[in-house]
Amino acid sequence: GENVEQHPSTLSVQEGDSAVIKCTYSDSASNYFPWYKQELGKGPQLIIDIRSNVGEKKDQRIAVTLNKTAKHFSLHITETQPEDSAVYFCAATPGNSNYQLIWGAGTKLIIKP
Amino acid sequence: SQTIHQWPATLVQPVGSPLSLECTVEGTSNPNLYWYRQAAGRGLQLLFYSVGIGQISSEVPQNLSASRPQDRQFILSSKKLLLSDSGFYLCAWRTSGTQTQYFGPGTRLLVL
Numbered sequence: 001g002e003n004v005e006q007h008p009s010t011l012s013v014q015e016g017d018s019a020v021i022k023c024t025y026s027d028s029a030s031n032y033f034p035w036y037k038q039e040l041g042k043g044p045q046l047i048i049d050i051r052s053n054v055g056e057k058k059d060q061r062i063a064v065t066l067n068k069t070a071k072h073f074s075l076h077i078t079e080t081q082p083e084d085s086a087v088y089f090c091a092a093t094p095g096n097s098n099y100q101l102i103w104g105a106g107t108k109l110i111i112k113p
Numbered sequence: 114s115q116t117i118h119q120w121p122a123t124l125v126q127p128v129g130s131p132l133s134l135e136c137t138v139e140g141t142s143n144p145n146l147y148w149y150r151q152a153a154g155r156g157l158q159l160l161f162y163s164v165g166i167g168q169i170s171s172e173v174p175q176n177l178s179a180s181r182p183q184d185r186q187f188i189l190s191s192k193k194l195l196l197s198d199s200g201f202y203l204c205a206w207r208t209s210g211t212q213t214q215y216f217g218p219g220t221r222l223l224v225l
Contacts, residue, residue, distance in 0.1 A: 032212040043203050043216035044157075089156065093212050099145060099164070101214060105156045 002027040002094035006104030014112050019080055021088055021107045024072040029095020033073045035064060036089045038106075044089060048075070077109075085111045115140035117217040119204050125223045132177075132191040134220050136204030139185065144206040146187040147214060148179055151201040163187060164209065199224045 003026040013019045023033075031052040036044035050057045050064045050073065057064050063076040073092075077084055087108050091101040116139045126132060138144050148160040161179035162170045169179050176195060180188045187204055204217040 034213060036216075041219075041221070043205075043219045046213060046215065049213060098210075098212065099162060099207075100159070101212075103157045 002030060002092060002102040004090060004092050004102045004104045006090050006107055008107060009105065010108045010110070012110040012112060013080055015080055015082060017080055019075075019077045019084070019109055021075045021090070021109070022072060023074070023090035023092075023104050024070075025092045025102070026071065027092070027094045027096075028068075028071060030071075030092040031095065032093040033064070033066060034091050034101070035075045036091070038087045038089065040086075047088075080109075080111050082111050082113060085109060115206070115215070117204060117206055117215060119202075119217040119220050121220060122218065123221045123223075125225060126194050128196055128224055129193050132189070132194050132198070132222070134189040134202055134204075134222075136187040136189075136217055137185055138206045141185070141206070141208060143184060143209055145209050146181065147205040147207075148187065148189050149203040149205065151203060151219075153200070157203070161187075161189070194224045196224050198222065 004023055006023045034049035035047050037047045038044040048059050048062050048064050050066050055066055061078045066073040087106045089106050090104040118137050120135055146163045149157045150160055151157055159172045163181045166181050177191050202220045205214040207214045
């Protein structure tokens, strides 16, 4: 079945710098890749997603890139701000299941002032 | 617009006591509903999934159960809580036929 690996587990960057979080997946038939941000004590919130027919998607300071050949996708946050500090999760929908999301283990992003 | 509610927000229960957590969704019909558990500092573990009233799929065998008595209501229950049931319980919904899941605010459960 599908397996999603997420790296790094913790990422500390200086405010204003960029942050990149990478996920790899195993099922070549996976076709949907969302990213969620979870602040302490809250439920995860969708921040951006990408489908397998698109290589890149951008929304202001956030972008996601997808490399289907290498089976990895990455979250890019530019001009980081203190409010970007949170845990970020990637996920993938396996090819044989439309209802399920396979989750990465999460990345704790720390923005240093 | 759609909103999802969970209650209670926090719960402290003794080992062996029963549990009932509730999730309701507003602003949509026939949503697909999910229960997840998140251990402290960990990822998301899918517990139950429902495509309609009375239709529940269990992903992980354990002492928890789920029910869907109404279209937009999803309940997580246990007859006897274990210490290992402590965690952050999240309800999520999606529109049938789409892939994006939307999460509620969660319930923090501490079993002592």
